Amino acid sequence: MPKCPKCNEEITTLSLIQSERNFYEFNAQGSIYERELINQWDKDFKCPKCDEGLFDNEDDALSFLNNGKEGGKNGGDEIS
Numbered sequence: 001m002p003k004c005p006k007c008n009e010e011i012t013t014l015s016l017i018q019s020e021r022n023f024y025e026f027n028a029q030g031s032i033y034e035r036e037l038i039n040q041w042d043k044d045f046k047c048p049k050c051d052e053g054l055f056d057n058e059d060d061a062l063s064f065l066n067n068g069k070e071g072g073k074n075g076g077d078e079i080s
Contacts, residue, residue: 009049011048
């Protein structure tokens with residue numbers, strides 16, 4: 001069973017916080033226009049026990065849960 005690299009607790013799931021980005025333009029008259037609709041999602045996979053962010057992509061999160069390997073954001077390194 002994998003252990004959180006931050007709190008060292010055994011975990012079987014990760015919490016996922018996902019937010020969508022949209023870009024708008026705001027002009028001097030106070031109008032807001034949607035400039036670009038892109039389906040860009042920010043993902044943050046967190047430990048359900050200590051709430052620390054561990055991964056920013058699904059592949060690393062799945063690898064951690066399936067293999068128990070420690071990893072993290074920023075190219076597989078833990079975040080501090």
